[in-house]
Amino acid sequence: MRTVLxxxxxxxxxxxxQVNLQAEGYQVLTALDGTTALKHAEGGHPDAIVLDLGLPDINGVDVITRIRRTSSTPIIVLSARHGSVDKVRALDAGADDYVTKPFGLDELLARLRVAGRRSGTPEMVEDAPAIDVGDFEVDLANKKVTRDGAPVRLTPREWAILQLLVRNPGRLITQQQMLAKIWGPGYDNETHYLRVYMGQLRRKLEADPARPRHLLTEAGMGYRFEP
Incomplete structure (x- = not known):
């Protein structure tokens, strides 16, 4: 994990x-309000978000909800609110963890490390840019895919879907997250696009497309890559 909002x-x-996290080797983006936070979350591509619930313009829970429409970035809520109701609301909206003020820097750093392990950090991808699952190999660095040693030609959309899944091994990527990430806003209901492209990917990569081992569907929810 490198960039924290x-x-x-x-x-x-x-x-x-900001000063303390930079001293620990993180790149840091900052926001004083929810509007700026949403802009950074979309354009800054942070690896984790530390978010206070009490913001001047947008309720923190609403910020989480809006981020979760398009992103699975780990969110750690940071708040002076001690009530369990606030924690439950934040977690139900999509937060991954909750730290109550006052807190120690060591605790926050530990929770950032845990969030990184859960999500699969960019460092992990860079350490192993080629993902070999036996049936096929995905070279993320060079944007190449091979099956049984032979190159597999993918369309740009197929590559975008495969890359998104492979970079998040074992994690459910919801239909809405995938549509927003690859097609953009306004495609939330076009789930048939995903069925078509996932079918194409399975035919190209899976040994038995009818019973896939790696490119899995979670019915009504989304898709998952299992190495």
């Missing part, structure tokens, strides 16, 4: 976290 309406705390 910190969202908090307290400038002093925001600056302190």
């Amino acid at each position: 910190i969202v908090d309406d307290e400038p002093q705390l925001l600056r302190a976290l």
Whole structure:
């Protein structure tokens, strides 16, 4: 994990976290309000988000909900609210973890490491740019796919879907996340696109497309890559 987006309406705390996380080797994006946070979440491609619930313009839970429409980036909620109701609302909206103020930097760093292990960090992808599952191999660095040693030709859409799944091994990628990431806003209901392209990928890559081992469907929810 390299880039962290910190969202908090307290400038002093925001600056302190920025300095300390940078000292730990992180690149840090900051936002004082929900509007800026949503822009950074979309355009800055953070590897994790640390988000305060009490923002001046948009409720923190609403920020989580809007991020989750298009992204599975780990979100750690940072808040002075101690009530379990707030925690449940944040977690139900899609947050991955919850830290209550006041907190120690070591605790936050530990939770960022846990979030990175859950999500599959960019460092892990760079350490192993070629994913070999036996039936086929995906070379993320060079954007190549081979099956039984022979190159497999993929369309740009097929590659985008495969890359998204392979970079998130074992994780469910929802239909809405995939559509928003690859086709863009406004395609939330075009799930038939995914059925067509996943069928094409399975025919090209799976030993038995009718009973896939690696490119799996979670009925009514989305898709998962199992190495």
